Amino acid sequence: MTAVTTQGERPGTRMARRTRAGLAGTLRSEVTKIISVRSTYWALALLVVASVAWSIAFCAATAAHWPHMSAQSRAGFDPTQSSVIGVVLLGQLVIATVGALTITAEYSTQAIRTSLTVMPRRGVLYGAKAAVFAAVALAVAFPASFLAWFVGQRLLVSTHVEATLGQPNVLRAILASAIFVVLCGLFSYGLGAVLRSTAGAITAAYGFLFLLPQLARALPTSWYNDAIRWLPGGQFDAAISTSGPPISSNLFSAWGEIAVFAGYTAVVLIAGAVLLRRRDG
Amino acid sequence: MIEARSLTKRYGSTAAVSDLSFTIRPGMVTGFLGPNGAGKTTTMRMILGLDYPTAGTVTIGGVPYAQLDYPMREVGALLEARAVHGGRTARSHLVSLAQTNDISRRRVDEVLGIVGLADVAGKRSKGFSLGMSQRLGIAAALLGDPQILMFDEPVNGLDPEGIIWIRSFMRSLAAEGRTVLVSSHLMSEMENTADHLIVIGRGELIADCSMADFIARSSGQAILVRTPQRDVLASAVTAAGGTVSYTGAELAVRGLTEDQVAELAFGNGIRVQHLAPMKVSLEQAFMELTADSVDYHAELPASREPAEHGTEAQR
Numbered sequence: 001m002t003a004v005t006t007q008g009e010r011p012g013t014r015m016a017r018r019t020r021a022g023l024a025g026t027l028r029s030e031v032t033k034i035i036s037v038r039s040t041y042w043a044l045a046l047l048v049v050a051s052v053a054w055s056i057a058f059c060a061a062t063a064a065h066w067p068h069m070s071a072q073s074r075a076g077f078d079p080t081q082s083s084v085i086g087v088v089l090l091g092q093l094v095i096a097t098v099g100a101l102t103i104t105a106e107y108s109t110q111a112i113r114t115s116l117t118v119m120p121r122r123g124v125l126y127g128a129k130a131a132v133f134a135a136v137a138l139a140v141a142f143p144a145s146f147l148a149w150f151v152g153q154r155l156l157v158s159t160h161v162e163a164t165l166g167q168p169n170v171l172r173a174i175l176a177s178a179i180f181v182v183l184c185g186l187f188s189y190g191l192g193a194v195l196r197s198t199a200g201a202i203t204a205a206y207g208f209l210f211l212l213p214q215l216a217r218a219l220p221t222s223w224y225n226d227a228i229r230w231l232p233g234g235q236f237d238a239a240i241s242t243s244g245p246p247i248s249s250n251l252f253s254a255w256g257e258i259a260v261f262a263g264y265t266a267v268v269l270i271a272g273a274v275l276l277r278r279r280d281g
Numbered sequence: 282m283i284e285a286r287s288l289t290k291r292y293g294s295t296a297a298v299s300d301l302s303f304t305i306r307p308g309m310v311t312g313f314l315g316p317n318g319a320g321k322t323t324t325m326r327m328i329l330g331l332d333y334p335t336a337g338t339v340t341i342g343g344v345p346y347a348q349l350d351y352p353m354r355e356v357g358a359l360l361e362a363r364a365v366h367g368g369r370t371a372r373s374h375l376v377s378l379a380q381t382n383d384i385s386r387r388r389v390d391e392v393l394g395i396v397g398l399a400d401v402a403g404k405r406s407k408g409f410s411l412g413m414s415q416r417l418g419i420a421a422a423l424l425g426d427p428q429i430l431m432f433d434e435p436v437n438g439l440d441p442e443g444i445i446w447i448r449s450f451m452r453s454l455a456a457e458g459r460t461v462l463v464s465s466h467l468m469s470e471m472e473n474t475a476d477h478l479i480v481i482g483r484g485e486l487i488a489d490c491s492m493a494d495f496i497a498r499s500s501g502q503a504i505l506v507r508t509p510q511r512d513v514l515a516s517a518v519t520a521a522g523g524t525v526s527y528t529g530a531e532l533a534v535r536g537l538t539e540d541q542v543a544e545l546a547f548g549n550g551i552r553v554q555h556l557a558p559m560k561v562s563l564e565q566a567f568m569e570l571t572a573d574s575v576d577y578h579a580e581l582p583a584s585r586e587p588a589e590h591g592t593e594a595q596r
Contacts, residue, residue, distance in 0.1 A: 020350035021382045029380035036373035037366060110364035113331060114421065117358055119381045120330045120347035281331040 023128060026119050030132040040098070044136070047094045047181075048144045054086020055148035059155040066159045079163045080173045081241045083152025087145045087177040088236050092184040092209055095137055099185035100192040100201035102133045103272075107196045116281040126273050130189055137185045141178040149174050169242040169254070176254050177240045180261065184209060187232065187265045193272025208264075209233035225250035229257070232264040282306060282460060283328055283429065287337035290323050290484075297323045298484040300337070305462050305479070307428065310455045312475030312492075313464035314567065320484035321464040322360070325433050329358055341429065353382040357422030358431040362414040367407025371398055371417050374406060379424050392420040412443040419450070429460040436470055448474050468567035480567070503533045504542050507555035517545045533559060 034040050059082060066074070106112040119125045149163075149170075156162040163170050187208070192201035213233050216224055228235055229251045238248045239257040251257060283305040290298040298320040305311045315321050326332040328339050330346035338345070341355055349355045365374055375389045393399045396416040401409070406417060415435065422430055432451065436444045451474055455461045465471060471478060471492070478495050480488040488495060508514055511532050515525045523536040534542050539558060546553045 018350065019383075021352065025381045025383050029377045032373060032377040032380060033366075033369070036370065036377065037368040039368060105366060109366050110361055111366050113326075113360055113364055114378065116331055117329050117360075118353050118378050120349070120352055280326070280333060 021119060022121070023124050026124050026128040027132060029119075030128045034102070034132055034136055039101070040136070043094055043098045044140045047091050047140055048147065050090040050094065051084075051087040051144040051148040052151055054090055055083040055152040056155065058082050058086070059152040063156055063158050074161070077161065078241050078243070079153060079156050079159075079161055080149060080167075080170045081237070083149045083156075084145055084174055084177040084240055085237055087141070087148050088180055088240060091141065091144065091177070091181040092233075093206075095141070095181050095185035096188040096205040096209065097202055099133060099137070099188035100198055100205060102129060102189055103192040104196060104198040104201050108198055112281060122277045122281070123273060126193065126276050130186060130269065133189060134182055134186055137182045138178070141181040142175075144181075145174045145178040163242070167242065172254055173240040173242055176258060179258055180236055180239070183258070183261050183265045187261075187268055190265065190268030190270075190272040193276050194268065230260065232261055234261065236261075282342055283339065283462065284343070285324070285328070285337070285339040288324065288327060288334050288339050289336040290320070290327060290332060291335040296484050298327070298334075298481075301481065301484070301486055302337075303479050303486065303489050305429075305460055306477070307460040308455060308458050309476035310451050310461045310463060310474050311477045311479060312471035313462055313479050313481075314468065314471055314475075315464075315466065315481040315487075317466050319466075319481045321466075321481065322433055323484075324481070325358070325360065325431055325462075325464060328431065329356070329360075351382045351425060353378070353384065353425030353427065355425070355427050356429045356431065357425060357427040358433075359415075359418040359422045359435060360431075360433045362411065362418040365406050365414070365417065368405055370403050370405050371409075371420075372402040374417065375420060375424060378421055382425055384424050388424060388426075392423045395423060396420045411438050412440060415439060415443065415447065419447075427459075430454055430462070432461075432463045434464055434466070436465070503535050503559040504537070504539055505555070505557055505559045506532045506534060506542060506546070506553060508532065508546070508551055508553050510551045513549060514546060514551050517549050517551070518542065521545055531555070 059079070062077065062082065069077075103112075106115055115125055116122060153162040153164075165171055184205070188201060188205040191204045191208075192198070195201045195204060210233060213228065213231050213235065216227050216231060219227060234257055235248070235251060236257060238251050239254040241248075252260060285301055285303050288298055288301040289296065301320075301324060313321055313324070323332060327334050328341070328346060340346075341349060346352065346356065369377070371393065372389060375392065376386060379386070379389050390399070390402070393402045396419050398413065398416050398420060401413065406414065409417065419432075419435075422432075430451075432447075435447050435451075439447065451461050451463055455476070463471075463474060475492055477491055478488060479486070480495075505528070506514060507530060511527070514532060518525050518532075518534050518537065521537060521541065523534050523542075525535075526533045537545075539556065543553070543556060545551075546556075
């Protein structure tokens with residue numbers, strides 16, 4: 001049998017200065033984890049493809065239909081919103097799943113035990129996971145938004161109403177859609193940490209993001225108008241429109257809507273962190 | 282060195298582990314023994330900081346696990362071999378673990394070689410057999426070249442070859458001066474591996490002693506003698522201060538050594554056909570000790586005794 005010890009010094013005694021396993025190594029570890037499973041690539045490719053496909057379908061159809069559209073419909077058409085709304089609607093489906101799985105897959109495989117054993121500073125593990133996931137989500141969501149917008153505008157050339165980046169609120173809409181997607185992912189990640197179950201976390205995320213705004217419609221209109229801006233998923237399609245502030249009479253501004261959702265995301269993330277630290281691993 | 286002091290873990294009103302104190306020393310294999318549900322895994326999880334004790338403490342070289350600077354360089358643990366993401370290759374899995382403790386990639390390749398997985402390092406682990414998964418788990422435990430190694434039920438579900446490999450591996454780790462803690466619910470498993478035993482039942486300490494003491498402690502050592510002159514020997518033994526009992530055609534002698542019995546027989550001109558210490562089944566000893574601490578006793582139907590139970594008890 002082979003001797004187990006490495007040649008020379010033990011790894012732990014190499015450095016005289018007191019160091020400890022910490023955030024830097026854990027971040028590297030989480031990068032390795034996320035890039036070493038195929039599902040990451042499939043899911044993120046799906047995010048890009050779905051976003052662009054929506055844009056193509058919506059914008060191409062509009063362009064074809066344009067000559068027959070009424071002046072009123074033409075005036076109400078928002079070329080930017082129409083091209084990036086797929087990023088929001090389909091992207092949140094995909095990213096909520098990926099975000100939840102980032103942590104719940106560790107529970108379903110029980111790999112969480114190993115993760116917590118090699119990095120017993122639980123907050124460090126939790127933060128590193130969230131940071132790496134958010135960075136990857138951002139790196140995919142931004143290009144997806146831009147690509148969806150760009151392709152959409154090319155298809156709308158025949159209508160002569162295609163948007164340019166220099167127009168008011170166009171860049172805001174593109175950025176907001178990408179940021180919303182990243183926040184959805186983190187929101188779902190936090191739910192995953194709280195619920196420790198893939199099915200539970202995804203169901204809860206979809207419930208908050210899709211179902212709650214629909215249920216709110218059952219409220220009397222005046223109540224609904226007051227409530228909707230405070231809901232997590234809210235009416236995010238309005239936040240990516242290019243009409244100037246206020247984007248809609250019963251909503252906050254676009255950045256305000258993002259801030260509200262970021263607040264919910266922070267609450268869920270903190271709840272996940274507290275529970276991860278407090279509960280048996 | 283692992284030190285547990287009054288370690289207690291309660292779930293509601295049920296105590297999984299109660300007031301457990303022990304010290305696990307380096308240079309030997311310590312067997313952590315108890316029936317299923319005795320609290321072995323819970324104790325190991327508390328050692329590793331996964332579960333928080335309700336009361337008491339457990340430390341690694343005087344420090345709680347969670348405060349170790351580089352946990353992987355102090356303690357290597359294999360809790361559940363299949364607890365890995367199957368979509369990741371063996372190497373990626375180990376690299377991701379190594380990075381958290383600033384361990385080099387060279388060491389990853391080294392441990393893959395040690396456990397014999399170098400050829401499948403690039404394969405995704407979902408295709409691994411249980412034996413290979415076990416080796417991958419051991420590779421992970423060895424990454425930091427730790428002085429303390431913990432294995433929870435490492436031979437469960439392994440084929441004979443795998444069992445032999447893991448046993449000799451644990452022995453070699455202890456021979457290098459490391460602290461090895463291995464849990465099992467099978468006494469027979471410890472027979473060939475452990476030097477020291479910590480036995481628990483229903484979360485409470487039953488025994489903390491060397492393997493030799495454990496055997497000696499159980500139901501007294503007897504010497505089995507086969508002779509045509511049983512009664513003559515019996516009276517000679519009794520006269521010499523020993524006790525006898527008849528077991529079938531043989532005589533079981535207690536209170537004298539093998540040498541003393543042989544001398545007695547020779548001195549009295551008694552013909553002896555067989556003389557040997559009666560091997561006390563460790564399993565028997567274990568079952569006697571833990572009889573009161575098994576949660577659920579299966580009532581054996583009087584008419585037909587299950588065959589496996591019989592063989593196990595006789596082994």
